[in-house]
Amino acid sequence: MSQRAFLRNLARGEAYLQEAPTLWDVTFQTAVAQAELEAREYAGHYHRVAFHRPDGTPVHIETTRPELIPSVVALIAHPDDERYQPLFGTTVTSPVFGVEIPVLPHPAAERDKGAGIAMCCTFGDLTDVQWWRELQLPVRTVIGRDGRFSRETPEWLAGDRAAAAYEDLKGKTVHTARELVVAKLRETGDLVGDPTPTQRMANFYEKGRQAARDRLDPPVVRPQRRPRRPRSGTRCSPAAPRSSGSRRTCGTATTTGSAASTATG
Numbered sequence: 553m554s555q556r557a558f559l560r561n562l563a564r565g566e567a568y569l570q571e572a573p574t575l576w577d578v579t580f581q582t583a584v585a586q587a588e589l590e591a592r593e594y595a596g597h598y599h600r601v602a603f604h605r606p607d608g609t610p611v612h613i614e615t616t617r618p619e620l621i622p623s624v625v626a627l628i629a630h631p632d633d634e635r636y637q638p639l640f641g642t643t644v645t646s647p648v649f650g651v652e653i654p655v656l657p658h659p660a661a662e663r664d665k666g667a668g669i670a671m672c673c674t675f676g677d678l679t680d681v682q683w684w685r686e687l688q689l690p691v692r693t694v695i696g697r698d699g700r701f702s703r704e705t706p707e708w709l710a711g712d713r714a715a716a717a718y719e720d721l722k723g724k725t726v727h728t729a730r731e732l733v734v735a736k737l738r739e740t741g742d743l744v745g746d747p748t749p750t751q752r753m754a755n756f757y758e759k760g761r762q763a764a765r766d767r768l769d770p771p772v773v774r775p776q777r778r779p780r781r782p783r784s785g786t787r788c789s790p791a792a793p794r795s796s797g798s799r800r801t802c803g804t805a806t807t808t809g810s811a812a813s814t815a816t817g
Contacts, residue, residue, distance in 0.1 A: 594756075600744040613667050627671055643655065651709065690708075
């Protein structure tokens with residue numbers, strides 16, 4: 553019944569193909585539903601890392617995912633956090649890679665967690681998906697469906713400094729990339745102190761022993777078929793294809809893609 557309903561949407565031009573984040577198991581090479589995840593305690597380490605304002609002043613964040621620094625798109629703090637209010641609307645550069653990113657407010661930021669300001673990467677977890685969608689941030693994916701870092705240098709890391717730093721990460725697993733990035737942070741002096749052990753709740757795929765954040769390395773970005781959601785009081789009608797790079801909100805994701813009257817895969 554659901555397949556037939558979707559085919560009817562497709563024929564009417566009420567569905568389109570888009571790139572969207574997906575929970576993906578790199579071992580079974582399949583998408584995983586949120587219902588298939590279960591929360592368990594998971595050991596990790598907080599890394600206190602320095603980003604830099606234009607005048608060189610450091611802005612410290614604490615992260616358990618330093619390997620995702622090459623995919624960072626913003627630093628985010630709570631709008632009522634007085635410590636970071638002067639930074640909203642300004643930019644900082646990422647350590648090691650030197651990529652300029654904005655500092656933005658969002659109410660989902662936790663003031664009492666870590667340094668109270670977090671890096672948003674695409675994608676480390678579902679909070680990153682929320683921030684990316686609601687703040688209309690760019691997609692900077694470095695981990696592929698095989699669970700390894702891209703073997704091609706991403707366009708936002710094309711500068712000499714960033715490209716040289718990324719070279720060692722090409723084709724590496726998440727664990728190896730984490731070790732390499734931490735070593736680079738030590739070399740540049742952007743890692744403050746030693747990593748601090750922590751126990752936290754993490755999502756696990758019910759069929760696997762590894763945490764979802766490691767076995768389901770991203771969420772990855774892959775094509776998805778979605779029905780158009782009409783505005784209240786209106787009816788969806790067939791739409792002309794949008795140009796590549798246009799943005800649209802549909803369902804739970806705002807993504808880069810184009811309308812499609814047919815879909816494959």
